[in-house]
Amino acid sequence: AAFLIExxxxxxxxxxxxxxxxxxxxxxxxxxxxxGEHYEPLKSFEEDLAKLAKLQRQAAKMEGPIKxxxxxxxxxxxxxxxIAKQHRRIANxxxxxxxxxxxxxxxxxxxxxxxxxxxxxxxxxxxxxxxxPGKNVRAKSGLNRSLLNGAFNQFNTRLIAKAIVxxxxxxxxxxxxxxxxxxxxxxxxxxxRPDQATF
Numbered sequence: 572a573a574f575l576i577e578x579x580x581x582x583x584x585x586x587x588x589x590x591x592x593x594x595x596x597x598x599x600x601x602x603x604x605x606x607g608e609h610y611e612p613l614k615s616f617e618e619d620l621a622k623l624a625k626l627q628r629q630a631a632k633m634e635g636p637i638k639x640x641x642x643x644x645x646x647x648x649x650x651x652x653x654i655a656k657q658h659r660r661i662a663n664x665x666x667x668x669x670x671x672x673x674x675x676x677x678x679x680x681x682x683x684x685x686x687x688x689x690x691x692x693x694x695x696x697x698x699x700x701x702x703x704p705g706k707n708v709r710a711k712s713g714l715n716r717s718l719l720n721g722a723f724n725q726f727n728t729r730l731i732a733k734a735i736v737x738x739x740x741x742x743x744x745x746x747x748x749x750x751x752x753x754x755x756x757x758x759x760x761x762x763x764r765p766d767q768a769t770f
Contacts, residue, residue: 573698580653581730583733583737584678584735585681585737585738585739586677586679586734586738586739587679587680587681588681589681589685590679590680590681592604592605592676592680592683592684592685593605593678593684593685594676594683595686595750596685596688596723596726598612599612599754601613601672602672602676604676612690613664613665613668614671615664616661616664617731618639619661621658622657623654623657623661626653626657626669627654630647630650630651630654633650633660634647635647645667655717655719665725666725668727668752669722669725669729670729672724672726673733673737674701674733676730677730677733677734677736677739681737681738681739682739682740682742683730683734683739683741684743684744685727685730685742685744686745686746686749687743687744688723688746695750727743750764750770751763751764756757
C-alpha cells in the first residue's frame, strides 16, 4: 500500500548570502572543500565491507539451490538473509552519512561548485584483452570498488536538492585539468602538481 500525505514543513534557513565553495570528491578524503576543510570517509565502512566479503565467501562454500535438481537448504536461505541484511546496513550507513554531509555544506554555502564526474568512465575495467593486457588490474579493481562505494552521484543528487530548498545552487564544472589549473592566474601545467597532496 502507498500513502500520500500532505504536510506543512518549515523551509530550512537559507545559506548565508554570497558564500561559495568548491568540493573535490575522492577516496582517501571523501570530500575536500576549497576552504581546506576535509570530510573523512566513514571509519566503520571498511569493516562493514570486510564482514560482507566474509559472508559471501562462506556462502560460496555452501550448497545452494540448483534448478530442477536441488532445493535450497534452510542454512543457505538463512545465510542469504544475513548477506541481504549486511547490504542494507551498508546502504543505510552510506545514505545517513551523505544526508548529514550535504546538510552541513548546504547550510553554510549558497553557491557550491562540484566536478561533473562520469563514474562510468572512471570505473572502466583495466583488464584489457588478449592482445593488449591491462596493467595494475588488481589495484584498478580496488580503486573502482572504492569509487562506487563512495556513491558520488547520490551525494551530488542530495546536494542539489538541499541547495535548492535553501535558495542556493550547485554548479557542475568540467573536471578536465581542474587539479592542474592555478586559481589565481589560470596557468595550466602538470608541474603545478608535484604530488597528490601539493599544488
